[in-house]
Amino acid sequence: MQPLNRTTAQITQTRPTKVVQFGEGNFLRGFVDWIIDILNEKTDFNGAVTVIQPQNKDKYKLLNQQDGLFHVLLEGIQEGRNMQETRLISCVSHALSPYTSYHEYLALGENPDLEFIFSNTTEAGIAFEPSDVTPDTTPVSFPGKLTALLYRRFTHFKGAKDKALTIIPCELIEKNGEKLRDIVLQYASLWNLPAPFADWIEQDTIFCNTLVDRIVPGFPHDTYAHIQQELGFEDKLLVKAEPFHLLVIEAPASVAKAFPAAQTGLQVKFVEDLTPYRTSKVRILNGAHTTLVPVAYLQGLRTVREAVEDEKTGQFIREAILEEIIPTLDLPGQELTQFAQDVIDRFRNPFIRHELLSIALNSVSKYKVRVLPSVLEYHARNGRLPQRLLHALAALILFYRGEYNGEQIPLNDTPEVLAFFQTAWQKSSVAETVQAVLANQEFWEQDLTQVPNLEATVAQQLTLLLEQEQVRAS
Template sequence: MTSLPRLSRNIVPKVAAFPEKVIQFGGGNFMRAFIDWQLQKMNHQGLFGGNAVLVQPISEEVNTKFAEQDYLFTVLLNGIENGQTVDSAEVVGSVNRLVNPYMEYETYLALADNDQLSIIVSNTTEAGIVYRPEDHLNDKPPAGFPAKLTALLYRRYSLGKSGFTIIPCELIDRNGEKLLEIVKKHAEDWMLDEGFHLWLDTQNTFCCSLVDRIVPGFPRGKEQELAQRLGYEDQLAVTAEPYLLWVIEGPEIIKEQFPLAKAGLNVVVTSDMTPYRERKVHLLNGPHTAMVPLGLLSGLETVEDVMNDEAFSTFLQSMIEQELIPMLDLPVEELQSYAQAVLERFRNPSIRHELRSISLNSISKFKARLLPILLRYVRERGELPPRITLAFAALLYSYRGDRIVRQDEASVLGVFDRAWADPDQFIPRILSQTALWGVDLNEIPGLSARLEGHMHELDSSDLQLHQFV
């Protein structure tokens, strides 16, 4: 077979170029199929006229694929939209360059000098927006994303320039507020002047936001088929569903500054995103997190595999109907309608959403997506939610690391390794880790014993999902 050329501007020379207006922390699958795809939609309609500059946020590893492809990549949309089948491939050219602060820190700080750069977006995973007291202003660079951002903002302030609209996309509650809180903490640690604190509050807008689009990522196993279809090879190709929702909690002026909705995109700017967030995080992300360890331990590979397994799909539907929906403060009919749509999206045969890709940083995901439901369920009903508790047991069991490849922060894996050093004491030890859960979970009546029982069932392959339907 004749080899095909790599995607580049020689292949698609008509991709328009625009000046940089957006600083984008993170260039992973989700950001390419969500943020960058939307930037291009606005640019094609003459509404924005701006591209993104990528910043590598929390990893020293050099990513050469962007430069090798002239910062172009293909977004493949597959699924059903408005009753119609969607199967599209679009070359996205809304990224101009990638800056690696670990190798070119001064270039990174110089982004603050550009007045056209007025919007900052990020997706550094749930583990990215964390406070690291060991980070310092004179580090080149500070290790944590919030510390890097603080250094950039301080440079902008020192130049006497206006601030940014900052919209984090990490799936943590009140992400914008949390990010601002950590930035201010770093400013205190670094003893930055009071003028900077005032500038942070008056010249910058930190928005909380919610993102919703299933992005399985690179179509593994279909590389040759894809290359033949496209006429070129693309190592950054990313698949996604057509559905998209972005809820931004912030002032109305954002609609003009960032005219996403004008471009026909499903973007909501609101003064209160709480209802949208609770619905999405608990009814879409929650089932994702629950299915991953159980599915992987059962030898399943994708979300579609889970949904095509009668026992698993019934288990998930029961969890949604009996444990998730009753704990949410929204109209039941609305929640049921949204949940039904979520299950249909999970069954999308055109999307190969691998469980292992969803498993990244599963501990912080469980804390954000399912633990609040578990705690409320216990508080209001005086008993454990059986299906969420089983999913929790499977998650803890999977972090033993002998049957599933763990994908998490080194510090999290260290906590588990130390707890597993004494298997007989693993459960009480891991439940006591308030740094992981925010509370000592040993205080929940019956949780430790229930988890012990489930883990024994998992160890002996004696678990029967039909018991939980």
């Protein structure tokens, strides 16, 4: 078995570095680098990526041992059919650590070909660290490191507007680009950097808000031996991902021109406002997950795939999405329907085992954010309540009883939430239990008993679920 490197893979082409990427993890390699590799193949982008290890660890060394090469294995359902596809990613030139090579890291800012910064440093990565008091030594935080790099670029090119960069963070927080920009400006102030630098950041550097979506499970431990035999290489950085991908970038037209994903057929969208896309993702994908979990679990199902392929539960979640969630959204109907079909295909992915209980973490707060807005919007638009989404709420209340049909349910939520439900289920009637839950403004930030007919509907649905439990027990 050959080790994977540019010699054994016979890759001799070199490209100018156009991208600096903060993060070496599975998601960026299986998503952003995969996209850039396709851009290099299908367009005139012709750009290499330099990977920055954002934490003081040695993971970047393995990437250098393989000369930046690795494979992305796509496994899942696409257009209703199982698919498996492997791609050798060659766009990464090398990786470095600013903790061991800070001067080399800052020198990246002097590269005239550099255009883009991508990042995925987890949601906690976009944060201000007060201990980063100077750019003269390696800052601890990602925004601190970024500020130091941008300041080197600003000084080297004397504030040239055409050398300002486009920053595309992939961290899963709302308005990630704006928040990152604000923290960079905070460091500029803390470090007493010249005012023209702050102007260059605010006026010329483009910080994009983004929405990213792809499940990237990472290294396929169970099937690695078989896969490497097929590849003919020992690839220690092989990363597994689902076929579905979505990158929505809120940016001016100039960014779409410089990053020509539209020419490739990739699901990369440049938009003026990504709010409706974020809303659609949260309500369709995340909302369907949260709707599905208690309903399916009480039916004895334990994985997402089982639930969707079950005749009864599968029909329930499809109808909930198409008839009760999509009608509350404002994107074109065809686009929403296609996204919904993609979601169902993703739920059915036979290569990923997604346990319902892993999604059930903090289900009450998830219902508030992911499902309740659809309930209220559906009511506002139609003058009636969405029965399936409220059936899911009733199932959620029963789920939080902590046992069903004689089996304990391993609940995973805050002690306060669990204690509340324990008390609520000691009420003398189903109606009183439902009233207590729906009136809890700490859960919902409003009193849901004030929504016409909502309390009665949930109580009726919960009563039916309890009757079904008694039938099963008899």
